[in-house]
Every structure is written in structure tokens, then in C-alpha cells.
Amino acid sequence: MVDEIRFLSERVAKGKLSRREFLGRAAVLGVSAVLANNLLAEAARAEGPVKGGTLKAGLNGGQATDSLDPALIGFDVQFIFSRQWGEQLVELSADQELKPALAEEWGGSKDAKVWTFKIRKGVQFHNGKEMTPADVLATIERHSDANSKSAVRALLQGIDKIAVDGQNVVFTLGEGNADFPFIMNDLHLVVQPNGGKDNPNEGIGTGPYKVTMNNPGVRLGGEKFANYWRDDRGFADQIEIIVINDGTARNSALQSGQVHMINRVDPKVVELLKRFPDITVRNAPGRSHSYFYCQCDTSPFDNNDLRLALKYAIDREEMVQKVLAGYGFVGNDTYVNKLYPLFTEKEQRKYDPDKAAFHYKKSGHTGSLLLQVSDVAFPSAVDAAQLYQQSAAKAGISIEVKREPADGYWDSVWGKVPFAGSSGAGRPTQDMFYSLMLQSKAVWNETHFFNEKFDQMLVQARSELDTDKRKKLYADMGQLVRDEGGAIIPMFADFIDATGPQVGGWVSDGNNQSMNGYALSKCWLQA
Numbered sequence: 126m127v128d129e130i131r132f133l134s135e136r137v138a139k140g141k142l143s144r145r146e147f148l149g150r151a152a153v154l155g156v157s158a159v160l161a162n163n164l165l166a167e168a169a170r171a172e173g174p175v176k177g178g179t180l181k182a183g184l185n186g187g188q189a190t191d192s193l194d195p196a197l198i199g200f201d202v203q204f205i206f207s208r209q210w211g212e213q214l215v216e217l218s219a220d221q222e223l224k225p226a227l228a229e230e231w232g233g234s235k236d237a238k239v240w241t242f243k244i245r246k247g248v249q250f251h252n253g254k255e256m257t258p259a260d261v262l263a264t265i266e267r268h269s270d271a272n273s274k275s276a277v278r279a280l281l282q283g284i285d286k287i288a289v290d291g292q293n294v295v296f297t298l299g300e301g302n303a304d305f306p307f308i309m310n311d312l313h314l315v316v317q318p319n320g321g322k323d324n325p326n327e328g329i330g331t332g333p334y335k336v337t338m339n340n341p342g343v344r345l346g347g348e349k350f351a352n353y354w355r356d357d358r359g360f361a362d363q364i365e366i367i368v369i370n371d372g373t374a375r376n377s378a379l380q381s382g383q384v385h386m387i388n389r390v391d392p393k394v395v396e397l398l399k400r401f402p403d404i405t406v407r408n409a410p411g412r413s414h415s416y417f418y419c420q421c422d423t424s425p426f427d428n429n430d431l432r433l434a435l436k437y438a439i440d441r442e443e444m445v446q447k448v449l450a451g452y453g454f455v456g457n458d459t460y461v462n463k464l465y466p467l468f469t470e471k472e473q474r475k476y477d478p479d480k481a482a483f484h485y486k487k488s489g490h491t492g493s494l495l496l497q498v499s500d501v502a503f504p505s506a507v508d509a510a511q512l513y514q515q516s517a518a519k520a521g522i523s524i525e526v527k528r529e530p531a532d533g534y535w536d537s538v539w540g541k542v543p544f545a546g547s548s549g550a551g552r553p554t555q556d557m558f559y560s561l562m563l564q565s566k567a568v569w570n571e572t573h574f575f576n577e578k579f580d581q582m583l584v585q586a587r588s589e590l591d592t593d594k595r596k597k598l599y600a601d602m603g604q605l606v607r608d609e610g611g612a613i614i615p616m617f618a619d620f621i622d623a624t625g626p627q628v629g630g631w632v633s634d635g636n637n638q639s640m641n642g643y644a645l646s647k648c649w650l651q652a
Contacts, residue, residue: 174630178650180361182639183375183384185501187368189342190536194325195315196268196275200535201388201638202368204312206345208642209364210251211315211330214242214261215306217553217641219634223306227256227316227331231309237301237590242294242309249352250318251335258289263320265296268313276568277313279560283587300588304554311557312642333359333646342368342532360630360649370501370531376623379404385628385650388638390621391504392450403626408452408619411635412464412551415448415503416456416614417496417513420573423543429609431488436474436613437481438517444615448509452621456614458607460562461555461599464635467592468555469600471607481520493523497538501531502546503618510546513615540571547571548618550637555599556587563606572611579605627651 186201195211198204214228228242248256267273269281283305286297298305308314315321315330328336331354334347346365353359367384369375375387376394380401390398390406398404419426419435426432441455456462457474498510507528514524529538538545552558561567564583565575579602586598606612620638624631629651634641640648 174360175649175651176360176362178361179363179365180628180645180648180650181365181367181384181386182645183367183369183378183387184639185370185372185375185389186535187342187366187370188533188536191341192326193328193336193339195313195317195321196273196277196325198313199276202345202366204637205388205639205642205645206347206366207312207315207330208332209334209347209646210328210332210336211317212332213311213314213316214244214309217307217310217636219632219636219641221553221636223310227261228309231306233303233305237303237305237588238298240296240298240305241290242296244292244294245354246292248331248354249350250331251329251350252318253352254318256316256318256331258292258294260318260320261294261316262287262289263322264314264316265294265320267320267322267325274568275313276561277308277311279564279567280308280311280557300584301590302556302587303590304556304587307553307557310553334364337363338365344368358643358646360647361645364645366645372500372504379623379625382625384625386622386624386639386644386648388622389504390623391500392448392452392618392621393505393508395450395452395621398623405624405628405631407622407624407631407633409633409635410453410464410619411617411637412462413548413618413620413638414456414460414462414551414614415453415506415509415548415616415618416546416612417498417510418545418547418572419611419613420543420571421609421611422573422575425488425490425494426543426611428488428490430484431490432609432611434481434483434485434488434520434522435494435517437477437484438520438522439513439613439615440476440516441474441615442476443512443516444509447512448505449616449618453616453618456616458610458612458614459603460549460551460558460606460612460614461603462617465551465555465558467596467599469596469603471600471604474607476516478516478520481517481522485520485522493525494544495525495527495542496544496546497527497529497542498546499529499531499534499538501534502539503548504621506546506548509615550620553636555602556583559583559602563610574606574610576605576609624648 215223216226229245231242233240244258268275283298285299288295333353335350337348338346348363372391378384379387498506500506510526517524589595627650630648
């Protein structure tokens with residue numbers, strides 16, 4: 126039976142049988158949809174990439190104020206579009222290994238203080254100029270400058286000196302950092318001509334697609350760059366992103382064929398989408414967390430008993446079942462989970478109305494707490510907030526839920542108000558995540574968690590080369606965040622995308638949504 130289905134899947138890949146007909150025959154033979162789709166994907170990869178056409182994505186997370194400047198990448202559309210026109214020195218694979226990209230190879234000294242990256246020759250920018258080690262140096266200089274607004278600046282503060290040595294770029298650090306090569310994979314560190322110092326918003330990089338359209342918050346696009354240096358991506362002639370912040374509208378766009386793929390599928394509609402034979406739901410477990418934050422320096426949330434009350438007042442299991450529909454697992458008020466290297470399990474905090482009531486009374490607070498949220502923060506965020514409201518009420522805590530418009534949420538609400546919904550994709554290492562989100566001077570420190578002890582441990586862990594000691598430091602930091610931080614993290618969600626019948630080449634990647642942002646360049650349109 127499997128052999129017959131495999132034969133039929135090969136006919137689909139060759140364009141001799143429609144996907145709908147294939148799935149119908151598979152169902153008659155008693156083959157599950159999961160196995161059938163896996164065989165289809167296998168056949169498509171075996172047949173090889175198909176070149177040509179315009180590959181379109183309908184994406185959540187675009188704003189009218191979005192910029193092409195990699196230093197300012199903050200949300201989905203900026204991130205995914207940057208993957209098409211720009212590249213970093215290294216690339217993180219789906220199996221969590223660093224692979225060569227604009228750097229051919231790299232290595233560090235025994236004390237992890239000096240790191241040397243050999244820069245690839247023969248790579249062109251979209252303006253026709255050849256990329257050089259000087260462009261790499263300038264890129265890191267711009268992002269690490271004291272006046273830089275780059276979100277990645279916090280990760281680069283350990284660099285004492287950068288120098289070009291022939292085809293190499295040499296980084297000398299003040300303290301050892303075994304994770305330093307992972308920093309060079311950060312999504313902001315797109316190598317630009319002269320580092321982007323001249324015009325960072327120009328959108329000129331070395332990626333497979335050259336920017337042809339940039340209408341922020343509406344539509345973005347690119348055409349295949351004729352002189353692109355590698356052949357494992359850039360199969361479509363053109364790519365296009367249509368910004369669709371409303372989840373229902375994104376689903377409709379995919380069903381109607383207006384787009385070929387969408388991101389941030391609401392877990393609650395997954396089973397509905399699976400009923401459409403031409404749609405494939407793509408979910409990948411990862412480090413993505415959906416949560417509510419409160420700002421630790423803003424009344425009344427500057428009282429840790431109130432923050433603890435809010436943490437005990439949320440029903441995590443209910444959230445995973447009702448909001449994620451099982452596509453994820455419970456959180457524990459720490460941003461890192463078991464998928465991170467050097468992770469240490471902690472006692473699971475559970476829903477406890479009595480403990481919540483105890484800490485709430487101890488805080489001395491009375492009256493309602495305003496929670497501002499939108500479904501753009503994470504799928505079904507408003508529903509999650511209402512569940513939170515109900516579970517907190519059983520502890521005598523009154524939460525007023527205010528639904529905010531999707532458009533403008535990230536600009537006007539997130540980080541601007543003291544109690545709101547948020548989400549994050551995580552980072553490859555704990556050091557990178559903590560440096561970007563929780564270090565006192567971090568750009569994305571939405572919880573306003575300013576803790577000197579935490580900052581000191583972060584620096585100490587970064588330079589600690591003994592694995593056991595380093596793991597212990599991260600465990601202590603996680604405990605501090607769990608018990609004193611401002612994040613109420615009930616769940617880690619799978620990345621859930623969906624594709625239409627023509628998309629080939631999809632590979633599961635738990636590093637981030639849409640194949641870690643590469644779906645438009647690594648997938649192709651099948652006949």
C-alpha cells in the first residue's frame with residue numbers, strides 16, 4: 126500500500142496527478158493525511174526544485190512604520206523580508222548547527238577571546254559591488270556603535286577590537302565567549318555595503334532577491350538576483366509579501382489562492398484548515414513563547430507580590446488546551462525552555478488561586494488591572510486574556526481586558542503600556558536571549574526588569590568555559606526571572622504556518638516561523 130501511495134506521490138511531483146486526486150486516493154486506501162503529505166514532500170524534494178513564477182505569502186506582523194534597516198527589525202514582516210534580500214556571516218540550520226554563509230569558515234582561540242571569520246570571495250551586492258571583509262567590519266561597527274539603535278547592540282558590547290586581516294575579519298573580545306559565532310547569525314546583522322552606514326534603509330544586500338517593492342504595512346516584493354552566489358534557494362522568479370494582520374483574512378487568502386503560504390495560523394483553526402485537501406498545515410515545536418508582561422518599575426506592578434499573584438492566577442494547562450489546541454506546552458514564567466542548550470528544569474508553577482490571593486492581599490493593591498491585548502500579539506491572544514481574567518477572578522483579582530486594534534499594536538501599545546500581551550521566537554542560546562530581552566540596557570526589555578545581580582551573572586556566564594558552572598549560572602538566572610521578573614509565561618507555542626497545493630520544498634524548522642524566515646527563498650512553485 127505504501128509503495129502504491131509513493132508511486133502516486135511521484136506522479137503528483139511530475140504534474141501528472143493533482144494533489145486533490147492524490148489525497149482522495151490515499152484516503153480510500155486508508156493512509157493518514159500526515160503520511161500522505163510526508164510522501165508528497167519527499168517526492169517533491171526528490172524531483173528537485175522547480176524554477177519560475179511568483180511565490181506569494183500572506184503575513185501577520187507588518188506596520189506602516191516598518192523600515193528595511195536591519196538594525197530596526199522587530200516583527201514578522203521585517204524579519205521574513207530581510208531573509209530574502211540579506212544574509213549574515215553564518216546560518217543556523219534546522220538541526221541547530223551553524224553553517225557557513227557569507228563566512229566560509231571560522232574558529233576561536235582556546236580562551237574564546239579571539240574569533241576569526243574567513244569571508245567568502247565572489248559574492249555580489251545587489252548594486253553590483255563585490256562584498257569585502259571591510260563591509261563586514263563596517264556592518265558590525267554600525268550595530269555596535271554607542272549611538273546605534275540596533276536591537277543587537279547589547280550582544281556586541283563584549284567586542285574590544287575588530288580588524289581586517291586579508292580575507293579574514295578578526296574579533297577580539299574583552300572576555301571569552303564560547304557562543305560568539307551564534308551572535309553572527311543574529312537576524313539584525315545583515316551584511317550591507319559599507320555596513321549600511323550610507324543608507325541602511327536602502328535594502329541592498331547579498332540575498333537571493335533584490336528589493337523591487339517596499340510599501341510598509343501593505344506589500345513588499347523582490348525579483349531574483351541574477352548574480353546570486355549559491356543555488357540552494359531563490360527558485361521563484363519573484364516573491365511577494367502581502368501584509369494581512371487579520372487571521373481570518375489570512376486563512377481566506379490562502380484558501381482562495383491569493384497567496385501560497387501564510388504565517389501565524391491560529392491553533393484553534395488548524396483542524397478546520399486540515400479539512401481542505403489542498404492546504405497543508407506546517408507546525409514545528411520551538412522556543413516561541415506567548416505571554417503577558419508587566420513592567421517591574423511601574424505602579425502597581427513594581428510590587429513583586431502583585432507579580433507573583435498574577436503568576437499563580439493563570440491556568441497554564443487550560444491555556445495550552447483551549448488557546449493552543451495542544452500545539453505547544455506549558456510555560457513556567459521563564460523565557461527559555463527544554464530546547465535551549467544548558468537548560469535546567471525548575472519546579473513547575475501551577476495554577477493556585479489560594480497562593481494568588483495570598484500574594485495579592487500582601488501586595489496591598491485594590492481595584493482593577495488593565496490588560497491591553499490584540500490577536501496580533503499572538504494567535505487568540507484576546508481569548509487567552511479572557512481566560513486569564515476568569516481564572517484570576519477566582520483569586521479575587523480583577524483584570525479588565527481591553528482589545529486593541531491589530532494595526533499599530535506593536536508601535537503604540539507594546540512596550541508603551543505596563544500590562545499587555547506579547548510573544549517571542551526565542552534565540553539559539555540563553556546568552557543571546559537574555560542579552561536582548563532582560564539585560565538592564567537591552568532595547569527589548571519590555572518588562573523593565575533592571576536587576577544588577579542578573580546583569581553580573583549574565584557577564585559571568587558568557588565568559589565561563591566550564592559547562593557545568595555555566596549551566597548553574599543560567600539556572601540561577603532563570604530562577605531569578607521566574608520569581609522576580611515581570612513576564613507571566615503560560616505557554617510555549619508551536620510555530621504554525623500553512624501552505625497551498627503548489628508549494629514544494631518545505632522543511633520543518635523550529636528556529637522560527639516560516640522555515641526560520643527562509644520559506645519564500647527555499648521553497649518553489651510546483652507545476
